[in-house]
Amino acid sequence: MDNKKKTIILTLLIITALLVALVCYLKKDKKILKNPNLLSGQYRVEFPTQADTRFQEAVKGKEWEKVFKSDAINTRYTKMPWTGRVRDRGVSHQALFSVGKARVVYHFNRLEEKGLNFSVFNPQGSSLSYRISIEDNKRKKVLFNKFFEGLNFHNDRVDFNPVFKEGVRLVFETRGEGVGAWINPRFTRVKKNPRVYVMLVLDTMRLDHTSLYGYERHTTPELEKLARQGMVYLNAYSTSSWTLPAHVSLFSGKDPLGHRVSEPEDRIPGDYSLLAEIFQNQGFVTAAFTGGGFVDGQYGFHRGFQVYSNLPGRVFHLNSAEMVLNHFKNYAQRFWGEDLFVFLHTYQVHAPYKCPPGLVRHFNKDLGVNLKGPGNFIRDKKTGIFKDIGEENRKTLVDLYDTSIYYTDKSLIGGMVRFLKDKGVYESSMITVLSDHGEEFYDHGSWEHGHTLYNELVRIPLVMKYPDNQKTGKENALASITDIAGLILDAGGFHKEALDFPVNLDDPKRVLPLLFPKSPTIINIPPKISFVDREHHFIYNMMDPAKIASFDPQPTSLEVFELYRHSDVAETQNLAKKEAGVMKRFRELLKKYRELLKKLEGQKGKIDKALEKELKSLGYLNN
Ligand SMILES: [Zn+2]
Numbered sequence: 121m122d123n124k125k126k127t128i129i130l131t132l133l134i135i136t137a138l139l140v141a142l143v144c145y146l147k148k149d150k151k152i153l154k155n156p157n158l159l160s161g162q163y164r165v166e167f168p169t170q171a172d173t174r175f176q177e178a179v180k181g182k183e184w185e186k187v188f189k190s191d192a193i194n195t196r197y198t199k200m201p202w203t204g205r206v207r208d209r210g211v212s213h214q215a216l217f218s219v220g221k222a223r224v225v226y227h228f229n230r231l232e233e234k235g236l237n238f239s240v241f242n243p244q245g246s247s248l249s250y251r252i253s254i255e256d257n258k259r260k261k262v263l264f265n266k267f268f269e270g271l272n273f274h275n276d277r278v279d280f281n282p283v284f285k286e287g288v289r290l291v292f293e294t295r296g297e298g299v300g301a302w303i304n305p306r307f308t309r310v311k312k313n314p315r316v317y318v319m320l321v322l323d324t325m326r327l328d329h330t331s332l333y334g335y336e337r338h339t340t341p342e343l344e345k346l347a348r349q350g351m352v353y354l355n356a357y358s359t360s361s362w363t364l365p366a367h368v369s370l371f372s373g374k375d376p377l378g379h380r381v382s383e384p385e386d387r388i389p390g391d392y393s394l395l396a397e398i399f400q401n402q403g404f405v406t407a408a409f410t411g412g413g414f415v416d417g418q419y420g421f422h423r424g425f426q427v428y429s430n431l432p433g434r435v436f437h438l439n440s441a442e443m444v445l446n447h448f449k450n451y452a453q454r455f456w457g458e459d460l461f462v463f464l465h466t467y468q469v470h471a472p473y474k475c476p477p478g479l480v481r482h483f484n485k486d487l488g489v490n491l492k493g494p495g496n497f498i499r500d501k502k503t504g505i506f507k508d509i510g511e512e513n514r515k516t517l518v519d520l521y522d523t524s525i526y527y528t529d530k531s532l533i534g535g536m537v538r539f540l541k542d543k544g545v546y547e548s549s550m551i552t553v554l555s556d557h558g559e560e561f562y563d564h565g566s567w568e569h570g571h572t573l574y575n576e577l578v579r580i581p582l583v584m585k586y587p588d589n590q591k592t593g594k595e596n597a598l599a600s601i602t603d604i605a606g607l608i609l610d611a612g613g614f615h616k617e618a619l620d621f622p623v624n625l626d627d628p629k630r631v632l633p634l635l636f637p638k639s640p641t642i643i644n645i646p647p648k649i650s651f652v653d654r655e656h657h658f659i660y661n662m663m664d665p666a667k668i669a670s671f672d673p674q675p676t677s678l679e680v681f682e683l684y685r686h687s688d689v690a691e692t693q694n695l696a697k698k699e700a701g702v703m704k705r706f707r708e709l710l711k712k713y714r715e716l717l718k719k720l721e722g723q724k725g726k727i728d729k730a731l732e733k734e735l736k737s738l739g740y741l742n743n
Pocket residue numbers: 323324362363364556557
């Protein structure tokens with residue numbers, strides 16, 4: 121090769137490298153602006169010396185969530201330093217922390233945004249000025265400048281004009297003594313037609329007590345109306361019979377073996393994504409208003425949620441269904457017009473089956489005075505769950521339970537539909553309504569939930585109203601609570617992101633694993649593993665006679681193996697001893713599943729790549 125050719129090739133290489141560098145640079149800049157949520161963007165921190173130590177000293181013993189910096193799980197929504205969460209009166213917010221005299225600087229080539237929405241959190245003991253300014257090579261403007269002393273949570277919004285260009289710097293600054301936090305700073309992008317994704321979980325709502333699925337009492341008129349414009353999933357199952365593992369399945373798209381959260385002590389590991397994180401990364405406002413308990417944000421559910429409230433949906437409110445909706449509406453006032461993903465969860469239907477006094481006798485005018493739920497009948501719930509409390513009392517509990525479903529349907533589902541219609545976005549919105557598990561009323565000799573895995577607990581009502589009604593009708597396929605995240609992402613056009621949340625409705629050989637290794641409340645209940653396929657429901661009870669003996673009264677009959685045909689909806693004919701061929705298949709599956717469970721022991725927080733591969737090859741992860 122002569123020198124001339126060499127020079128040409130070298131020149132071409134240099135030009136290509138420069139072009140690649142330029143494209144990368146432009147893309148990087150674009151990337152920042154793609155997401156209006158500033159905590160997801162790149163920034164430069166100018167903090168005082170020993171800021172870390174000063175921060176740790178300042179927050180020691182304070183009511184701040186213990187998620188600062190070192191907690192990889194909860195800061196996963198951004199790799200950037202100084203991010204975490206603060207909790208103010210039961211509501212947890214994503215935050216960018218500050219200490220003393222400190223600056224956080226965002227750089228942009230050009231800024232065409234029109235405004236900035238943010239809050240300031242100044243804790244007790246801090247005296248700080250908070251200042252936001254914007255500057256480019258030509259001008260500088262102070263957008264916000266306020267001094268706070270003592271506890272303060274301040275919401276605000278600033279507008280920009282004109283367009284800032286060439287070397288724009290957006291600077292968040294504090295001065296003074298103590299620590300503080302900038303809460304969810306985001307550029308306001310109000311649209312005429314925002315994309316809205318709503319997920320409503322009516323905790324503990326049993327499928328066969330909804331009129332949508334054929335119950336004789338008209339408990340769910342609003343859900344029926346919604347279902348006419350959406351898809352009704354006729355054969356949907358949860359992955360367990362209590363709140364925590366079921367909700368982790370809902371947000372992760374994984375069954376309990378995949379998500380590794382099956383016991384009350386478990387926390388959501390940081391090595392997989394949750395649905396809200398995907399929406400946040402796409403620039404959505406993400407908010408959750410829940411009843412806490414086993415959906416408390418601290419289990420890790422708050423990942424991806426800019427705001428996560430444990431307050432309004434709590435068990436003992438008379439009107440938690442309405443409170444949840446009202447908290448959402450109040451919050452929506454600040455952000456309405458931006459793309460939104462919202463999760464609303466209520467324990468209204470959960471024991472003790474409370475609802476507003478005016479409605480209590482909706483289904484039974486002659487209802488007696490015992491209006492306190494099952495706890496009123498079963499004094500020692502730890503050992504007395506197998507006590508027969510008589511048909512009349514059972515009916516009273518069912519009356520109360522059905523009424524709480526009716527009230528929740530009317531106030532929460534109906535209220536949300538009305539809100540979206542008033543805003544003119546009902547047609548384009550996606551609304552998902554489900555329950556995380558059912559409830560038992562002595563159908564198989566016990567009460568409430570979280571003890572067994574029968575149909576009344578593991579089958580769930582599921583209605584999805586797609587954007588612009590793109591899918592309507594009835595779906596007969598075997599569906600799981602793990603399919604929901606993937607279906608939502610696909611409907612939103614987030615196909616690449618949906619790959620981590622596979623949907624397996626089309627697999628005719630599908631087997632759904634249901635897992636119950638430990639009751640959240642009653643430790644001597646036998647652990648269970650169950651499988652559901654197109655025709656059968658298999659249950660394996662890990663019996664321990666010594667533990668069973670602790671119940672008073674003891675259960676009348678508990679078999680180690682149970683097998684029911686789906687045609688036997690009430691599951692009264694145990695075919696385990698009759699269907700040898702079917703049992704052989706399920707017992708082989710059980711053996712493999714138990715081996716996998718054993719491997720997972722002691723690896724709750726994280727699994728290695730090899731095991732992950734093995735689980736995937738066997739079809740368990742992302743099932
Ligand atoms: Zn629940």
